[in-house]
Amino acid sequence: MFLVRNGEKQVNECSPLPSIAVHGLTGCAGELLVILENLEKLIPYVWVSSFPFAQSRNDDDDRPVDIAFIEGSVSQPHDLARLMKIRAQARWLVAVGNCAVWGCVQRGGCRKEPVDSMLTATYGADSPIQALPSTPLDQHVRVDVKLSGCPINSTQLLAVTASLLRDHLPYITSKPVCLECKLRENACVLIENNLPCLGPITAGGCGALCPTYGAACYGCWGPSEEPQMEAMATILQEKGYALDEVMGRLFAFGAPDELFDRVKRSVPQA
Numbered sequence: 001m002f003l004v005r006n007g008e009k010q011v012n013e014c015s016p017l018p019s020i021a022v023h024g025l026t027g028c029a030g031e032l033l034v035i036l037e038n039l040e041k042l043i044p045y046v047w048v049s050s051f052p053f054a055q056s057r058n059d060d061d062d063r064p065v066d067i068a069f070i071e072g073s074v075s076q077p078h079d080l081a082r083l084m085k086i087r088a089q090a091r092w093l094v095a096v097g098n099c100a101v102w103g104c105v106q107r108g109g110c111r112k113e114p115v116d117s118m119l120t121a122t123y124g125a126d127s128p129i130q131a132l133p134s135t136p137l138d139q140h141v142r143v144d145v146k147l148s149g150c151p152i153n154s155t156q157l158l159a160v161t162a163s164l165l166r167d168h169l170p171y172i173t174s175k176p177v178c179l180e181c182k183l184r185e186n187a188c189v190l191i192e193n194n195l196p197c198l199g200p201i202t203a204g205g206c207g208a209l210c211p212t213y214g215a216a217c218y219g220c221w222g223p224s225e226e227p228q229m230e231a232m233a234t235i236l237q238e239k240g241y242a243l244d245e246v247m248g249r250l251f252a253f254g255a256p257d258e259l260f261d262r263v264k265r266s267v268p269q270a
């Protein structure tokens with residue numbers, strides 16, 4: 001692997017190893033912690049050019065890098081400026097975590113209340129603090145790999161990194177949590193215990209963590225591929241659940257509005 005800038009191969013003068021950078025925009029730093037926990041496994045294969053969360057010597061954002069991992073959503077003007085700079089210099093850009101992939105709770109929280117009125121209510125009308133409606137990275141730049149999770153799964157992180165280090169884009173599926181749940185031979189908490197499990201419409205990757213311990217999935221990895229919103233709404237309604245409250249959990253984690261609009265069209269009282 002090598003640095004590529006404007007189509008030209010460049011040598012990394014600091015190390016013969018491929019370089020990675022780990023950045024955080026607006027988020028809780030959960031993914032940064034997962035990457036930090038796994039850094040020992042990565043260190044033999046990569047040069048960490050920037051990881052302000054973990055080290056004090058860091059290259060500037062405008063230095064070329066092979067793989068840039070970015071956590072967090074774009075929620076402040078300086079997030080957007082950094083994202084553009086990092087994208088311009090990164091060969092591969094990996095969005096890590098639900099905030100970067102879907103916008104997560106920042107985006108969910110902005111649905112009912114405009115960001116400006118929340119800013120005023122929190123900091124007062126004269127505050128110099130600025131904020132943007134929270135958005136995922138791919139609304140602003142090309143994202144090469146989306147690794148969802150809240151937080152991400154370590155095994156997926158290492159597999160994605162290994163694949164990119166071989167110069168291959170990894171194959172990531174967003175099959176529903178139910179698939180992993182069945183592979184673990186769990187009893188279905190939706191069918192057997194009547195719990196409001198969102199596993200059928202939530203992307204897997206966590207190994208069906210919550211249902212494995214008898215709890216309902218609340219959608220923290222974001223929506224699955226082609227989520228069957230209407231069927232999920234019908235099942236929850238048959239079980240007597242308020243759709244706004246239960247399906248709203250998926251939206252609290254940043255799922256796009258159009259999915260909820262589908263539910264409203266199929267079930268007008270939702």
Ligand code: SF4
Binds near residue numbers: 181189
């Ligand atoms: S418990 Fe939830 S995730 Fe598991 S099979 Fe049932 S609905 Fe799907």
Ligand code: SF4
Binds near residue numbers: 220
């Ligand atoms: S809420 Fe759903 S997606 Fe999140 S960890 Fe639990 S089972 Fe997995």
